[in-house]
Amino acid sequence: MGHDERPAHQVVASDLRRRLANGEWEVGAKLPSRAQLAQHYGVGPNVMQKAQERLIIEGLLEGRAGSGTYVAQPRERRRMVRSRHRERRGGSPFQADMYESGRSGTWESSSEARTPAPEYIAQRLGIDPGDPTVRTAYEFLADGKPAQLSVSWEPMAITGGTPILLPEMGPLRGKGVVERMRSVGVDIATWTEIPRPGRATQEQAALLGLNVGDLVLAIERTYYDGDGRAVETADIVVPDRNWEVAYEFAVDPPQSD
Secondary structure (H helix, E strand, O other): OOOOOOOHHHHHHHHHHHHHHOOOOOOOOEOOOHHHHHHHHOOOHHHHHHHHHHHHHOOOEEEEOOOEEEEOOOOOOEEEEEEHHHHOOOOOHHHHHHHHOOOOEEEEEEEEEEEEOOHHHHHHHOOOOOOEEEEEEEEEEEOOEEEEEEEEEEEHHHHOOOOOOOOOOOOOOOOOHHHHHHOOOOOEEEEEEEEEEEEOOHHHHHHHOOOOOOEEEEEEEEEEEOOOOEEEEEEEEEEOOOEEEEEEOOOOOOOOO
8 A cells, every 4th residue: 555545444434425425325324234335345344344433433324233324313512611610600510511501401310328439439539449438320411311421439538427428419419519528628629630532331322322332532530629639539421422522721810020
């Protein structure tokens, strides 16, 4: 292959993209089988698979397990903005995010107290593996449709015996981590987020209305108090086909001499 020659799967993907743009197949129509398309283009099945996967990632095609590949419904990809200001507004940051974008934000949750911290969670929280935590699983909805998932962990050494032990019960249910922790004398000073691309698991796909293996953005978030102690950590999953995540940073004003 010469330096200017494109890989075969890119050539096939480009032509399929052209045919889709020309309306050769309508939205919802099933494409010919992979074997038929591979024969048409004179390529092997692996090349054909890579070409179709490229168009699935772009949202032009949709793979259905055991059924085939179909022309996907055009996406409405919305923006989810994450910034330090979202923690200053009080209440639920997700609900505030949705309100600012003209949508209704709601959620369902389930908490389990005295959950032993797995090793990877213990490392993030700076506690010993097996230490008791409160694990809360969330399903967030935008206008009643799945928008993101989250599983949070809080050390019971901090919240045990307080009214905020269970995040979605008690006097501060529905409030954000910052406001809840402040009520028991813990002031959150910083938080970090580590975004990573991922693929939807079977459970995530079922909850988010995706296909197994669809692209998601996995965000590892941890809150810290003023002493650098981790007080909560969470794994957030956002479906890539519906949302793009944008980070907003403020510029500090210049300091006077």
